[in-house]
Amino acid sequence: MKMKSIVGLLVISTLVLGGVLYHSKEPVPESSDEAVKSYQLSNGMKILVIENHRAPVMVSQIWYKVGASYEHDGITGVSHVLEHMMFKGTEKHPAGEFSEIIAANGGEENAFTGQDYTAYFQKIANDRLELCLELEADRMRNIIFDEKEFKKELEVVKEERRLRTDDKPSALTYERFKAVAFTNSPYRRPIVGWMEDLETLTVDDARVWYETWYAPNNATLVVAGDVLAEDVIRLAKQYFGQLPMSKIPELKSRHEAKQYGTQRLSVELPAKIPYLIMGFKAPNLTSEIVGTEQEQELYALEVLAGVLDGGDSARLSKNLVRGQEIANSASASYGMSARHETLFVLSAVPNEEVAIEVLEFALREEINTIKLQLPDDKELDRVKAQVVAAQVYKQDSTFYQAMEVGMLDTIGLPWHIKDEYVEKILAVTAQQVQQVANKYLTDDRLTVAVLEPLPIESNVAENTNAAVSAGEQNAQ
C-alpha cells in the first residue's frame, strides 16, 4: 500500500531515502473524531489538539520548522545532531533526566528529523500531559551545549550514519541518487549529513542552530488522545506562554534549476544485488496552489503512483514481478507533502540474470503505456478503494493522526487539507492520470541511478572449539 493519506507517502519515501525519520515499523494508524482544535499563544506558538477518548493515553509532539532542507553546504546534518543534543540536559533537568522522568511515568519518548521538520514526542498516560509540557518547554530554551558532550554525541551520530547509510548498499545508492537528481534544491543533501561535514561540525554550529530556530514562534504543539482541548491549551499557556519569541530568519524561496536531459550515475560498491532508481522531478503541494486547478495534478500523480504500485494487483507487480518475471521487487512512490519540489520515484531490483537495462526498459514501457492508453476504470477504482479504506484504518493510531497534522502545519500547509484528501483522490479521472504522466514523467526531469555490485572480499572463520572463551579473550 503506497497511498495511505496525505502524509503517508511522505513517511514512506523519507524512509526509503535512508532518511532519519524514526521507527522501522510503518506508523500504525488510531481516533474516530477527526476534528482538530487549534489555538495560538501570544508568543506565536501553535497548538493543535485531536481529542480521542478510546484509551486513557495520549501523544504529545513538538514540531519545529527546521530540518535538513534548512541547512547549507558545510553544516549538513546539524539539524539532526541538534536533535540528539536536545537530550543532553538543562540546568533544571540534567542529562538523562528527561528520559528518566518520562520512563518512570510509563511513557515512551523519542525524536525524529526530516527534510522539513524536527519533532519530539512522548506517548504516555493521559494524566501526564503537564509533565511532558514542562519538560519540552524547558528544553526549548535552556539546553546546555557542553563541548565534551557534543563531541561524544557526534561520534554516536557517525555510528548512526554508518549503520543506516554507509553499510547499506541500497541506502547509499539512494543518497547519491538524490545528490545528483537535484541540482540546487536543498533536498540533494542527506538528512543525517555528509560524513565529511560531520567531521568538522562544532558545538557552536549546533548552538547557533538551536538559537536560530528553537523558539515558540517557530514551533507547533500537537496533542492527540484522551485529553480535553481546554486543558491542553491551559497547560500550554502555563509552560510555553512565558517563553520569549525569537526573530526567525525568513527563508528565501528556493526553486530547483532547470534540468537539461536525463542524468545518470552508477554507484559501484561491494554488494550482491543490483538496484535501479529512476526519479522524475515532480511538484510539491504549496499553500498557494491549494484550491487551484494545479492542485488536482498532484492528486493525479498520487493516483498514478497507485496505478503503478498501489498493491499487489497494480501494474509493477502484475507485469514486472509476475508477468515478465524480470523484477524481484519494483515500486513507485510520490509524496506531495514537502516544502520544495520533490520526486516521483520508480525503483526495482532485477531478478537473477536480468540486465539492469532490461529492467529500465520495462519501467519505461510501463510509463509509456500510461502516456498512450487511459488506465481503465477498474484499476482506478481499486486505487481509490484503498485510499478510502486507509482513511478508516488510520483511525487505529493517534500517533499517526498527530503526525499528520503536525507535519502538514510544519511544512506550511493548512492541516485541514487532510480532510479533503479522499475527496480529491476520488475526483481524479483517467485523463488526468494520463496528462500528468505526459507532463511530468519526461526525460528532462529524469535521473537514473544504478547500483553496480563489486565483489565482496570476505571469508568466514569459525572457532567452535573455543579453547578461549569469549569473555576471557575480551578481558585481555
Add this chain to the structure above:
Amino acid sequence: MRSNSPEVPDEQRKLTRPAMRLMLKLTQGTALLFCSFTVLATPQIQTWQTGNGAKVLFVPAAEIPMLDVRIVFDAGSARDAGLSGLSLLTNGLLAEGAAGKNSQQIAEAFESVGAQIEYDAARDMAVVGVRSLTESRYLSVAIESLQQVLTQPDFPPVAYQRELNRMKIAVKARQQSPSALASVAFNKAVFGTHPYASPISGSKESLEKMTLEDVRAFYQQYYVASNATVVIVGNVEREQAEAIVKTLVSALPVGEKPAALPAVKPLTEAKKIVIDYPSAQTHIFVGQPGVKRGDQDYFSLYVGNHPFGGSGFTSRLVDVIREENALAYSVYSYFSPLRELGPFAMGMQTKTEQTEQALTLLDQQLKKYVEQGPEKDELAASKSNITGGFPLNIDSNGKLLEYIAMIGFYDLPIDYLDHFIDNIKAVDVDMINDALKRRVHPDRMVTVVVGKQQ
C-alpha cells in the same frame, strides 16, 4: 533520530514477541515515580472452539468500522524439518493461486474492497489474515477471498518457481548485509542442531533442494484446524464473529496438532564466530538460549533484562556503551521468548577499530549484572515504566491483535492481560538474581563479530 531500537537477530519480526518489544525507558527516584494508572479496563477476550477444532479468540471493538482477523498456525520455520525456508515459501504461496484464481485475481479481489491481506512466517508461527472495512459489501469479499487463500490454495508451478527464485535473491541479499550475516551466524551457533538454528528465509542449499511437493505436503500437514488459532478484533458482534470464523475455517480438515518441538540445549562452552566483511562498522551479537513463553522465570527475566538493556535510554548498556563511551548508536539486550527457549541476545554495531573495546565493556556489564543484579531503585523504575506503559501496548486494534494472537497461540491464560501488571509488580530483586544466576551464563556465550578483520 535518536531511537535505540534493536536490530532483531534473524528475521523474526512482529509476530513472536510483542511483550519483549517494549523499548521503554525507566528511571531513578523522582517524585513522580510511582504514579500508576487509575483504573485500566483490560479487554475481555471471548474464546471458543470450532467444530473442527480451531481455537478462537475474539475481542469486540466498536469504535472504528474495521476488522482484523488473523489465523495463526504452528507452522513457522521450526517445522522446516531440514528444508530451511519451506515454511516461509509455503506461506507466501497461499495468495499466489487459490480456488482456481491466479495471483492477479486474488490481489484484485482484496484490493477492490480496500482490504489488506497479511501473511508471514516466523520461527514458531505462520499467519494469514486480513484487515478490512466492516461494511458488509466490503467485508464479505475480504472474508471470502481469505477463505479461498487459506483453504483452497492451488500452489501453481509457475508461482512456485517464481517465488522460489525471489527467495533465492533474498538469501543472496543477506551477503551484502553485515547485520543479516551476523544474525544468521548467531542463531546457528546458539541453537546448534535445533530447528531454531536455521534462517527463516532459507539457505542457498535448502532452496536448491526444495520441490513443489514439499510445499504441498507442508501445507497439508500444518494448515489444519486442530493446529489453528483464529484471532478477531474489530467492529462485529459475537454472532457475526462466529459466522466469519465458520466461513474461514470450516473447510479446513481437522488434522493433527504437530508433535512438540525438541528442547533447546544449553550451550556447554563459549563460542566466538568471526566473519570478515568489508563494512565500516562491526556488527556484534552476544547471547545464548533464553526463555520460553509461559516459562516460570519469564517475568523475572523480562523485568530483569529491562534495566540492563531492555529499556532504551535508561538502560545500563546504553548508558555505558553509548552515553559514556560513544561507541554505538544502538545497543540493547532482550529475551525473545518462543515455544521453546528463544534467544537471549545483546547487540550493537561499532566502528571497526573500537570492536574490542566495545566487546570488553559489554562483557563486563553482563558479568557484573548477573553477579549483582539490579539496584533496588533501578528495579522500581523498571516496574513503574512497564506497568505505567502497559496501556500503550493495548491502545489500538492492531496492538491488541498481536497480543491476543500471542496469548492464543502459546496457550497462555486467557486472563493474561488482566494479570500482567500484577505479575510485573510481583517480581523482586531476589527473584531476578535467582533467575539470572540460573539462566544466564556469561562464560558460555556465543559471540558473533562481523566486520573487517585486520
